[in-house]
Each structure stands twice: as C-alpha cells, then as structure tokens.
Amino acid sequence: MGQAYSTRTGTAHPKFREVGLPAAALIGLNVLLMAVVAMTPLAAINDLLFGIAPIVGLLVFGVVLTAGNYLAERGLESGDMGTAYAGIALLQAAYGVFGGGIVATVGSQSARAVLLGVTLAITVAMTVGIAAYVYVRDKDYSHWNTWSLGAFVVGAVLVLAGSFVSIGALLLGGFVFIFAGFTLRLGYEIWRVRDGYRADQPLTHSLGIYVAFTGVFVHVLQIVRQFVLER
Template sequence: MSSTEAPYETGGGFGLSSREARVIGGASVLMAINVLLMYALVVTPLAAVNDYLFTVPIVGALVYGAAIVGGQWVAERGVDGGDTGVAFVGMVILQLAFGIFGAGVLRFVPRDAQLTILVVTAVVVAVITAVIGAYVYARSKTFEHWGSYANYAFIGGLVAILIGTFVPVVLLLGFGLIFLGFLLRLGWEIWKVRDRREASVTLQTIGVYIAVAGVFVHVLQLVVRYFASRQ
C-alpha cells in the first residue's frame, strides 16, 4: 500500500474522461464479481475460514492483510511485465481474499436475507464512494498525503488488533482504524485517477477495486450487525 509516487498534475472539476470511465467501469466489474463470489462461497466450507483465523484476531488480520498486499503485488508485477497469467493469479488471490472474508461475514444471517444485505451494502458503499469522489474532484489540491495517512491507519489498526487479541475491548478501535485506512486509500486512489493520467489504466483499476472492496467488507459487517439486531 505504497504512497511514494510523486504527483504530476493537480486539477479539479467533475467531468469524467473516457480514461477515467474505463478505470471506474473496470473496478466496478471486479467488485461485482467479488460480490457474486461472496454470495456463492457462503454455502461452501470456505465460509468457515474466518472462524479459525480469527480465533486469534491478529492472526486473521495478518493473513488477510498479507493476501491483499501479496495479491496486489503479484497482479501489478504481471501487468508491469506484460504477463497476463501472472496478473490473473494476482487477481484470483485478491478476489478469494475479499470473497472468503465476505462469505464468512454473511454466513451469520439466513440465506434468504443475504442477497438483500449485499444489495444494501453495495448501495451504501456506492454512496460513500460518490461522496469521497465528489470531494476529491471538487478540490484543486493534491491528496497524496492521504496515501500516507492510510498506511498509518492500517498500521495503527494492526497494533490495536494485536492489543485487542488480549484486551478484546480494543478490537473495535482496530476495526475503526482499518476501515478508516480503506476510506483514505479510496480517496487517494481516486485522486490518482484524476491527476495521474499517464499511469496505467489497469494498475489504477486494480488500486480502486482494492480500496472499494476494503470499504465493502467493513460496511458489510456493519449491515450484518444491523440486520441481526432487528431479528
């Protein structure tokens, strides 16, 4: 989750170029596939993986964190090297990481409510993404520092989860910090799409997808808790 690239251009406005539309469209397709994968995996043994990993919370956080970072690294190496096979493997890792986690969250609600929960989550995430995107596009400034803030939030979240492994009340702080990290990363990725027009469309699509998927699985947990409380 690097934020070391230097900015090249900073602009404002809300008009989307065909290039920006391709990034947004591609990320949306990847996210749609991920949502369908969550719904499909929830009826498989893979949906129980979270139960084992999060027996020790920091283990679960590190395993999924490593899968996301590793999947992104493999996918980007494949794109950079022009190796479609390697890039595909990276995307499979990312899809499975978010898909299995999401399925593990969904399994705690009845099957007939799962599709509704996914739709509600998608709508909430779409609104969040639109608000962050509107803010980024409305401000004629750099958002490069959001990448660094996101990394700090992720690190702080892992530390909080480590402490929460022994002091459970701190786990909520860890959840909040990781969620904040993905929100900040989403803003950073949107800014890169807005201002780094010379960058690879494919790489930016992957970046936006990962940020949106991270926000999605966190919102999904909140929606599932809300629905459970209404039963």
C-alpha cells in the same frame, strides 16, 4: 449525460470510463463470489482464523491481500498477464472468503441478498461522495496514501493488543482505523486517476480502485450485518 467535467489533466468521464468499467467488473465478481462462498464450507475459514485470535485472521488476510495486490500490479505494469491474473485471483479469493464468512452469519438467502445489496449501495454512495470531494477540492491528496498506511498500522497494533487483552474497545478501535485506512486509500486512488492518470496503464488504476473499494465494502458489510442480526 452532459459535458464531461474538465480538469487540469483532461476530462473526468473518459478516464473514469476506462478505469471504472474494469473496476466495477472486478467488484461485481467479488460480491458474487462472496454470495457463493457463503453457501460453502469455505465460509467457516473466517471463524477458524479469527477464532484463534483476531490478529491471526488480520495477518492471514492481510498477507494474502498484499501478495495479491503486488502480483497483480507488477503483472499489469510489465505486461505479464499470467502474473496479473494470479494476483487478481488471490485478491478475489481473500475478499471472497472474508466477505462470504460475514454473509454466512445471516440465515436466509433473502436476508443475504438484502445485506449485500444495502452494503453495495452504501459503499457506492461513499465512493461518489469521496470522488466529489476530491474533484471539487482541486488539491493534492498524495498524503492520503501516507495517512492510509498509518491507519492500517495503528489498526493492526490495536487488534494485536485486543487479541491478548479482553478490552472490546481495542478491537473496535482497530476496526475503525483499518476501515479509515481503506477509505483514505480509496480517496487516494481516485485522486491518482484525477491527477496521475497513466493512459498506458488504465487497468493499474482499475486495480487500485477495486482493492480499496472492496476493502471499504467488507467493513461496511460487517456494520450492516450487525443491524440485520439485531432486527
């Protein structure tokens, strides 16, 4: 594979091997769970929640994801694996139900496999591009975390407004800002591995990459789904 790319904090390959493999395992499990959920009545939860109002679906999934991330991160940092597993289970369930609900809108199993495969390829390509940008431009990207939070807040406000005002542009804007929030968060997590890597907590970094990557994944999934349905 060649010599590892050197940085001021070490080498890229060992870091991303320790972080990337667990993150990839969590992502792979979640994509598989989405495919399974799509074949069960659980897939209807999406329509139920977002059918009440878009903001209801956003809040429910947002609360579960936030709780799951908090428990998983605290558990990993303290060494309490029971708490960490509980948090990861919540994250897997939330992303699995949300993604599975999207996948279920596509009829045939072959189309669902194509949908998930294309989405995974696009999201991986985006991640590689973001990682290359972060590493080539050897700068501080800590502010991306703040931008990410800001994008989530703006997105939530737009979804809230779009839930009560029949203006499609509001919901679309909310989608775009939340998508941007996860994308910025992914860049921030990659930067954290580059410049703030904690050798004693590689799984904490893996968790951050997994949460951000899968957030981007489900948004790309919705975009690709539209193309599949329009064919």
